[in-house]
Amino acid sequence: xxxxxxxxxxxxxxxxxxxxxxxxxxxxxxxxxxxxxxxxxxxxxxxxxxxxxxxxxxxxxxxxxxxxxxxxxxxxxxxxxxxxxxxxxxxxxxxxxxxxxxxxxxxxxxxxxxxxxxxxxxxxxxxxxxxxxxxxxxxxxxxxxxxxxxxxxxxxxxxxxxxxxxxxxxxxxxxxxxxxxxxxxxxxxxxxxxxxxxxxxxxxxxxxxxxxxxxxxxxxxxxxxxxxxxxxxxxxxxxxxxxxxxxxxxx
Ligand code: PXP
Numbered sequence: 001x002x003x004x005x006x007x008x009x010x011x012x013x014x015x016x017x018x019x020x021x022x023x024x025x026x027x028x029x030x031x032x033x034x035x036x037x038x039x040x041x042x043x044x045x046x047x048x049x050x051x052x053x054x055x056x057x058x059x060x061x062x063x064x065x066x067x068x069x070x071x072x073x074x075x076x077x078x079x080x081x082x083x084x085x086x087x088x089x090x091x092x093x094x095x096x097x098x099x100x101x102x103x104x105x106x107x108x109x110x111x112x113x114x115x116x117x118x119x120x121x122x123x124x125x126x127x128x129x130x131x132x133x134x135x136x137x138x139x140x141x142x143x144x145x146x147x148x149x150x151x152x153x154x155x156x157x158x159x160x161x162x163x164x165x166x167x168x169x170x171x172x173x174x175x176x177x178x179x180x181x182x183x184x185x186x187x188x189x190x191x192x193x194x195x196x197x198x199x200x201x202x203x204x205x206x207x208x209x210x211x212x213x214x215x216x217x218x219x220x221x222x223x224x225x226x227x228x229x230x231x232x233x234x235x236x237x238x239x240x241x242x243x244x245x246x247x248x249x250x251x
Contacts, residue, residue, distance in 0.1 A: 009214055010045035012075050012202070014225025019049075019057035032062045033069060039228075040072045046094070048223045050077035051087065053101060060087065067091050075223065077138070080117065085124055089131055096128050097158055097200075097223075099138040111140035111160040114148040122152040129153070136200055141188030146195060156198025158223065159188055161213065165204020178209070186216045193218040207231065 018035040022028070036047045047070055049058045066074050073094035078084035079101035088096050098121065100112045114121055114137055125135045136156040139145040149157045164181035185201065192199045201213060202223030213219065 007217075007220070009219060010221040011043070012046040012048040012200075012221055012223035013039040013044040013228055014048040014050070014077075014202075014223055015039065015229070016050050016057045016225055017229040019059070019062060023057055032058070033065055036066055036070055040070070044072060045221070046073040046075050048075040048077060048097070048225065050099070051084065053079055053081065053083070063087070063091050063093070067093060075136075080112070080120065080124060085127060088128060088133060092131055092133060095134045095136060095155075097136045097138055098124070109162070111142070111145060112138050114139060114145050114152060118148050118152060121148075121154075125153045129155075134198075136198065138202075141184045143188070143191060146188060146192050146197070149192075150195040150197055154197060156200050156220075157192050158200040158202055158221075159185055159192070159219075160203055161185060161201050161205055162203040164213070165206065165209060182212055185213070189216050189218045 013036075015032055015035045018030050019032050021030055022032065032049075039047060047066060049063060049066065051058050051060065051063055063074075063076060075095040075097055076088055076091070076093040077097045077099050078088060080098050098112055100110060102109065112121075121137065128135050134155040136158045137145075137149045137152070137154045138158045138160060139149055140160050146157060161181075164178065164185055167177040167181045169176065169178045189199050189201070198221075199219050200221040200223065201216075201219050204226075205213060205222060205224045206227035210222070210224070213222065
């Protein structure tokens with residue numbers, strides 16, 4: 001770091017898996033809005049939710065209520081479908097992040113293929129931006145995808161860090177897969193910035209691999225979900241058991 005102050009990297013907290021827990025039991029808790037407020041109080045710069053086509057976690061109502069009440073910006077991840085574009089145009093989140101979506105996948109598996117859908121993506125960017133919604137495209141760290149994203153008029157790209165997250169520090173041949181992935185992301189981030197795109201990143205980031213990504217100065221925002229919600233189980237479990245035990249002792 002030089003003498004100039006370093007710009008703070010924004011943290012988008014993805015709260016999808018709070019909704020996953022709720023949907024698993026069909027209860028009205030844990031409350032997604034409450035999770036968003038706690039995250040905001042703890043320093044989250046924005047809240048990210050993915051309204052999937054199968055509605056496996058976040059529901060339409062969650063998105064509406066978050067939009068109406070959140071004190072920080074809302075980033076809506078969504079597939080490139082007419083249904084999702086209509087929802088975004090009516091809810092008007094601060095950001096839309098366009099992601100590829102397959103029904104059978106456990107989570108978003110790869111970046112959006114912008115090069116092969118350029119005309120459609122450009123039209124959707126225009127439609128959303130006309131309503132004041134900024135658009136990011138979730139893409140792999142690939143030059144052609146970045147150039148196509150710029151040509152579509154996107155405000156930003158979100159670089160897919162999933163392969164970095166999956167990479168072992170050292171593979172069986174003694175290679176450094178993680179370092180190579182990191183370098184690929186750093187180069188893509190630099191190019192995205194040179195193309196005038198906002199630079200976001202996310203997917204598969206956790207407490208043991210995030211630091212190296214934060215060293216990539218040109219990245220402005222990280223979106224992180226699974227690791228934070230998973231960590232919250234353990235930072236909160238002790239207290240949760242104690243509270244239940246206390247109630248039982250009173251009874
Ligand atoms: N960014 C995008 C575009 C995603 O699809 C996801 C997963 O929903 C994330 C970030 C967050 O990934 P993770 O849950 O692995 O932190």
